[in-house]
Amino acid sequence: MYCPKQETRKGLLVVLPLSAVLFVFVYGFILWSLKVSFSAWDGILPNMNFIGLENYRRLFSSQRFVTDLFNTLYFTLFFMVVCIVGGFFLSYLLYSRLRAEALFRTIYLFPLSLSFVVTGVLWRWVLSPEVGVNALFHMLGFKASFGWFTSTQSFGKFNYALISLIIAASWQYLGYTMAMFLAGLRGIPDQIIESAELDGAGEFRIIRSILLPMLKPITFSAMIVLGHISLKIFDLAYAMTGKGPAFVTDFPGLFMFETTFRGNHYAEGAAISIIMLLLIALVIIPYLYSTFRGEET
Amino acid sequence: MTKKPYLFVLALCFVLPALLFAGGNQESENSGKSLEIFSWWTAGGEAEGLQAMLDVFHEKYPDIEIINATVAGGAGTNAKAVLATRMQGGNPPDAFQVHAGHELIDTWVVSGYMEPVTFILKENGWMDKFPKDVIDIISYKGEVYSIPVNVHRSNVMWYNPKLFKDNGLEPPKNMDEFFTVAEKLKAAGVTPLALGDTNGWPATHLLESVILASTGPEKYRQLWERKVSWSDPDVQEALENYAKMMNYTNSDHAALTNMDAAGYVAEGKAAMNVMGDWVAGYYKSQDYTQGVDWDWMPTPGTQGNFIMLSDSFGLAKNAPNRENVIKWLEVCASKEGQDAFNPIKGSIPSRIDGDRSKYDAYLNAAMDDFASNEIVPSVAHGAAVSEAWITKINDIMSVFTTDLDVKKATIEFQAVADRYAPK
Numbered sequence: 001m002y003c004p005k006q007e008t009r010k011g012l013l014v015v016l017p018l019s020a021v022l023f024v025f026v027y028g029f030i031l032w033s034l035k036v037s038f039s040a041w042d043g044i045l046p047n048m049n050f051i052g053l054e055n056y057r058r059l060f061s062s063q064r065f066v067t068d069l070f071n072t073l074y075f076t077l078f079f080m081v082v083c084i085v086g087g088f089f090l091s092y093l094l095y096s097r098l099r100a101e102a103l104f105r106t107i108y109l110f111p112l113s114l115s116f117v118v119t120g121v122l123w124r125w126v127l128s129p130e131v132g133v134n135a136l137f138h139m140l141g142f143k144a145s146f147g148w149f150t151s152t153q154s155f156g157k158f159n160y161a162l163i164s165l166i167i168a169a170s171w172q173y174l175g176y177t178m179a180m181f182l183a184g185l186r187g188i189p190d191q192i193i194e195s196a197e198l199d200g201a202g203e204f205r206i207i208r209s210i211l212l213p214m215l216k217p218i219t220f221s222a223m224i225v226l227g228h229i230s231l232k233i234f235d236l237a238y239a240m241t242g243k244g245p246a247f248v249t250d251f252p253g254l255f256m257f258e259t260t261f262r263g264n265h266y267a268e269g270a271a272i273s274i275i276m277l278l279l280i281a282l283v284i285i286p287y288l289y290s291t292f293r294g295e296e297t
Numbered sequence: 298m299t300k301k302p303y304l305f306v307l308a309l310c311f312v313l314p315a316l317l318f319a320g321g322n323q324e325s326e327n328s329g330k331s332l333e334i335f336s337w338w339t340a341g342g343e344a345e346g347l348q349a350m351l352d353v354f355h356e357k358y359p360d361i362e363i364i365n366a367t368v369a370g371g372a373g374t375n376a377k378a379v380l381a382t383r384m385q386g387g388n389p390p391d392a393f394q395v396h397a398g399h400e401l402i403d404t405w406v407v408s409g410y411m412e413p414v415t416f417i418l419k420e421n422g423w424m425d426k427f428p429k430d431v432i433d434i435i436s437y438k439g440e441v442y443s444i445p446v447n448v449h450r451s452n453v454m455w456y457n458p459k460l461f462k463d464n465g466l467e468p469p470k471n472m473d474e475f476f477t478v479a480e481k482l483k484a485a486g487v488t489p490l491a492l493g494d495t496n497g498w499p500a501t502h503l504l505e506s507v508i509l510a511s512t513g514p515e516k517y518r519q520l521w522e523r524k525v526s527w528s529d530p531d532v533q534e535a536l537e538n539y540a541k542m543m544n545y546t547n548s549d550h551a552a553l554t555n556m557d558a559a560g561y562v563a564e565g566k567a568a569m570n571v572m573g574d575w576v577a578g579y580y581k582s583q584d585y586t587q588g589v590d591w592d593w594m595p596t597p598g599t600q601g602n603f604i605m606l607s608d609s610f611g612l613a614k615n616a617p618n619r620e621n622v623i624k625w626l627e628v629c630a631s632k633e634g635q636d637a638f639n640p641i642k643g644s645i646p647s648r649i650d651g652d653r654s655k656y657d658a659y660l661n662a663a664m665d666d667f668a669s670n671e672i673v674p675s676v677a678h679g680a681a682v683s684e685a686w687i688t689k690i691n692d693i694m695s696v697f698t699t700d701l702d703v704k705k706a707t708i709e710f711q712a713v714a715d716r717y718a719p720k
Contacts, residue, residue, distance in 0.1 A: 043685060044381065045408045064692055129549045150551035152699045242495055245551040246699035261378040263688030264404065 030277065036270035043264050055271040065272070067247040068255055070157040072279070075165060075251070076230040082170040083226050084219060087177025092207070094178070095185045105182070108175030116172070120239030123168035124149075149241045149249055161241070161248035169236055173229070177222045184218035185211065220290075227283045232276060252276050332621040333364040334610075335390035337376035340369075342578055346642035350446070353637050354628045361621050366390060377684075384410055389613035391622045397445045397609040398434045399686075400679025403719065405611070406442045412612045413440035417626050426632075426648045430672035434680055435609065443609035444629045447644035450574045450663055451604035451675040452506040452596040455559060458588065460487055460568045468569075468594055472510055472538055475597040479545040482568050489545040491567035493558030500694040501687070502555075502677040503571045504539055510598025511535035514671045521674070521681040523718035527711040533703070540701040563590045571596050573606070573678070577659040578643025587658060595666075603670035606678035607647055686717035 037056070040049040059065045090108060094101050111119065126132045127148040137144035147153075149164040188211065196206055234253035237243075243250035243258075252272050260269030332354075338347045344367070351363055368376035373394075380393055384405070395401045405411050418424050418441060424432070427445075435443050456468050464485050469475040479489035494500040509517045512531040519525040520532060527533075547567055550558070559576045561567040563585040570576075580591050587593075595602070610629050616622050628634040635646035640655045645664045653661055674680030679687065690713065697706040 043408070044385070044404050044410075063696060124552075128552050130552070147548070147551075150549060152551075243497065243695060245494075246696045258374075258688060261381070262374050263685050264381070265685060265688070 033270045033273050036267055037274045039267050039270075041267040041270075043266075046266075051267075055267050056275075059268065059271055059275070064243075064247050064250060064255060065252070067159075068250050068252045071159065071162060071247075071249070071251055072231060072233075074158045075162055075169075075233065076227060078162070078166045079169050079173075079230045080223055080226045082166060083173050083177045084222055086170065086174050087222070088181050088215070090174065090178040091181035091185060092211070094182060105175075105179065108178050110175065111172045112176050114172065116169075116233075116235040117239040119168055119172050120236045120241075123164065123171070124240045127164045127167070150245060152245050152248055154248070159244075159248040161244055165233075165237060165240065165249055168240060169230065169233070173226060177226070180218050180222050181215060184215045188214050220287075224283060224287045228280055231280050231283065252279075330360065331362040331364055332618055332625055333366050333391045334625065335366045335368070335376070335380065335392065336394035337368055337373040338394065339367045341582070342642050346638045349637040349641055350628065350634050353634050354625060357628065358621075358624055361624070384613065387615065389616055391613075391616045391618050392610045392625050393613070394608055395443065395611060396679035397431075397443055397607040398674050398680030399683045399719070401435070401443050401609065401611060402437045403683030403685070405613075406437050410613055411442050412614050413442055414444060414612050414626055415441040417444065417623060417630060421627065421630070423630055423648075426650060428649060428667070428672060431605070431607070431647055434605070434607075434672075434674050443611035444626045445607040445609040445647040446629045446635060447639050447642055448605050448607050448647045448667060449644050449678075450666070451502060451606055451678065452509060452571075452599045452602065453574050453576070453593050454569055454571050454596045455562050455576055455580075455591055455593050456569045457562050457565055457567070457590070458592050459590075460565060468592075469597045470594075470600065471598045472507075476541065478568075479542075483545055488547045488561070488567040489569060490542060490547075491553075491558040491561040491570040492546045492550040493553030493555045493561075494550055494694075494698065495552055495554055497691045497695055498677050498687075499555040499558070499572065500698045501691055502573065502675075503542075504535075504694060505604060505676045506571055506596035506599055507539045507542070508532065508535040509602055509604060509673065510596065511538065514602050514673045517673055518681075521676060521718070523714050527707050527714065533707065536697075536703045536706060540697075540703055543698060543701055574659070574663060575643055577657075581643070581657070593659065601670055603666050603672045604675045605667070605672050606675040606680050683717060683719075686713060689713040689717065 035048070038050055038052060039047060040051045040054075041047045094104055098104055114122075128134075129147050129150055132148070134144040134146065134148070147161070149161045151160040153160050192210060193206060196210060201209070232253055233251050234257070237249055237251050237254055238257075241249040243254055252275065256269050256272040256276070259265045259272070334347075334351070336347060338344050347365070351365065354361075355363065368379050376394075380390070383389055389410070395405070401411075418427070431445060431448075432441060435441055435445060454468070460482070461468055464482060464487065466478050466481060467474075469478045482489040492499065492503065508520065511534045512520065512525075512529075516525050516529070516531060520527075520529075525532065547553070547558070547561065553561075555572055556576075556579055558567070559570050559572050559579060560583070562570045563580055563583065574593075577587075577593070580587070585591055610626060612619070612622050612626065630648075632646075632648060632650060632652070635648055636652045636655050639646050639651070640657075640660070643660070645651065645656065645660050645667055649668055651664060653664065656664065676682050676687065676690070682690070690710070693706055693709045693713070697703075
């Protein structure tokens with residue numbers, strides 16, 4: 001592309017102020033957090049004495065943080081699986097069967113317009129063990145004693161209480177992934193499907209051999225979007241459950257907020273932030289890499 | 298023409314921050330005439346009580362403009378985060394709300410952000426108007442660092458008189474009686490003890506009463522000064538008792554707030570609840586009648602003791618309007634100011650000479666006990682321990698309340714005590 005020098009200079013001038021702000025307030029502060037996380041700062045007064053990985057060592061030996069990491073892992077996993085499988089199923093129904101597509105699309109997309117805080121409060125009521133769905137089951141004559149988000153039982157490292165959060169989060173993002181898949185399905189040329197039908201391919205064969213492979217980029221994008229939401233989840237858990245009994249619904253974000261701003265354990269908070277940053281980087285960097293490669297070719 | 302949009306954007310980038318700073322300058326020009334009061338009293342009786350005290354101040358000093366800076370949410374957590382930023386950035390509010398005791402001292406006094414206020418009490422001849430135990434709690438190295446405006450009691454057991462009568466039982470006066478009564482209530486299908494620990498701290502709130510019941514006031518104080526170990530037999534007995542008590546709580550305790558749990562008692566869904574005496578104000582606001590729907594007594598085994606917590610205001614170094622803060626603190630410490638604030642907030646004055654006729658029956662009884670009992674500081678509410686320590690204690694409680702493993706909890710309690718107790 002032809003680009004006169006003067007234009008380039010003007011362009012630079014325009015992006016400069018924002019870049020400067022970004023460099024100081026985002027990248028500068030990330031480096032600052034990194035420095036704090038290696039320090040002995042535990043209280044209101046800054047104490048920048050270098051203590052190496054001591055904060056990290058302490059974190060990984062604390063029950064709360066280890067539980068948080070497993071919670072993040074399982075929450076992310078199930079949230080993504082439910083949203084992607086459910087989202088594809090719904091979008092396929094809309095694509096191939098239902099007539100009132102606009103209506104259903106709106107219904108499923110609507111929860112997305114709420115904030116996680118609203119969703120959290122709402123599902124807290126629905127799943128509250130004494131007054132929520134359990135009470136409904138009782139009225140219908142069933143015995144329901146599942147504690148939902150107060151349950152302290154677990155299977156291996158998977159706390160059953162997380163199920164409640166997975167339901168709430170999936171409820172909100174199912175419609176979103178559905179819309180993504182729907183857009184993808186609309187982009188698949190009809191001719192391919194028609195010719196497959198002429199060759200005698202059944203519905204499942206078409207899904208398996210045509211639709212799913214062609215939706216791969218969409219699935220990938222959906223995983224990135226859902227993944228970074230669930231890795232830094234804070235608002236939903238904060239509004240819905242808090243850290244829960246024995247941290248069954250605790251996440252690194254909650255821990256970071258409490259330990260830094262309630263307990264003034266600044267170095268510990270910084271260490272948690274850095275670990276969260278690394279977790280998200282694990283998801284985002286491959287994504288950026290693949291996007292840039294896509295743009296170049 | 299083509300150049301203009303860029304210039305406009307650039308200009309905006311420089312002008313906006315300038316405008317922001319201009320705003321800041323304007324504020325400081327006002328100094329001398331204003332007073333900024335920083336608190337997290339945003340709801341119900343708290344906000345009204347604060348307003349009543351502000352009215353007293355306004356009547357005395359009509360020329361001073363009051364800036365009521367409240368930060369809502371998170372039981373003060375959000376306010377504390379804002380406060381920390383302002384203090385560290387060298388922009389302290391004139392007067393700020395803080396729990397009296399170690400929450401103030403370990404966070405702000407030791408780090409050198411506060412000015413002593415002993416002179417306010419001395420000049421007005423008020424040193425002997427406050428109980429000695431209270432002066433001890435708000436002092437550091439012989440100087441008083443904050444003016445407590447109210448006192449709440451932590452070790453109160455709220456109970457449902459009807460449930461006790463129906464089952465032919467008396468409210469328990471010590472731990473042995475508690476377990477006997479709890480067993481009978483449970484057998485009769487009544488939840489003996491309501492707990493609502495979704496926010497974490499109510500579990501610690503219950504524990505402090507249980508510890509005091511086993512150790513008595515002297516050892517209780519020493520435990521938080523790290524002069525008594527957590528493996529001390531009395532402390533161990535308390536932890537065992539706490540673990541045993543969890544067998545008698547409502548199964549949905551992790552989903553309830555402390556107020557929900559207090560509500561269970563008045564509604565007859567549970568027989569007893571241990572919570573601070575703001576519950577009396579809550580019952581009153583819900584039109585529950587004392588003696589019919591609810592009644593109270595000190596938590597089992599803590600008769601003659603008063604676990605206190607208190608909100609207070611201090612004097613930050615470099616406060617923009619120092620003279621006005623001193624005037625405000627004088628109002629906070631005065632009989633008039635306290636009697637305006639406390640009947641509405643639902644707490645008792647920290648002074649011993651409050652006007653009894655302004656307080657209801659429960660508060661009058663609390664004032665009697667405050668005057669005659671041994672006063673010890675609350676742990677859950679920042680009087681006995683620092684925030685650094687209490688956040689770790691709350692974390693341990695979250696697990697202990699679930700797994701009831703006394704041995705593990707003891708080790709962890711001792712470890713955080715070693716790390717965070719004042720040296």
